Amino acid sequence: MNLRKHVRCFFKLICKPRIREFLNMDPCNAIVDKYLLIGVFIYFIRAHFEAKDYTTRNFYIALYLCHEIHEEILLILSKSDASYRQMRNEALLMLQMKRLQKEIRQKVTIMVASAITGEGREEILNWMKKQSITHFH
Incomplete structure (x- = not known):
């Protein structure tokens, strides 16, 4: 299956009423954000899914796996060499x-x-x- 067909199947899947309702219940993306959706899509491609494999059940399984793997978040405060380094605490407050x-x-x-x-x-x-050792070995 080529990439274009994967994309079509994935969009068709996330437009199914059950998945659409689930995504609509999370308007602030607290459970599912675009990065997790991309992760699900990549899992489907790497699993060599065919059109018939793009199911609601497989969506939720892949979403669960993505959610579990992305356990930690790294927040990088850049430009620390700039004259306004003291703004670090202000940035954290914001x-x-x-x-x-x-x-x-x-x-x-x-x-x-x-x-x-x-x-x-x-x-x-x-x-x-x-992170890569913890989650991928």
Whole structure:
């Protein structure tokens, strides 16, 4: 099956009443966001699904798997080399981190980074390696 057909099958699937109702019940994307939907789509492609395999049941199974794999979130505060580094706390306040951490079940890790100085580069790479080892081995 080519990519175009996968796309058609996927859009046809998410337009089914049962899935559409489920997605409409989550207008703030607290349960399903566009990244999880993309993850479901990629699972379907990697599983070499045919048109007949694009079912509501398979959608929910793949969505569950995507949700479980994306257990941790990395929030990178960039431009730490800029003169307004003190704005880090203000940025966190704007993001309402305490409220966010209460409302989502994923662990949020915050790191500071600079593309100019390289600050945070190793920590970010180590975090990513840890995630890939935890979830894909």
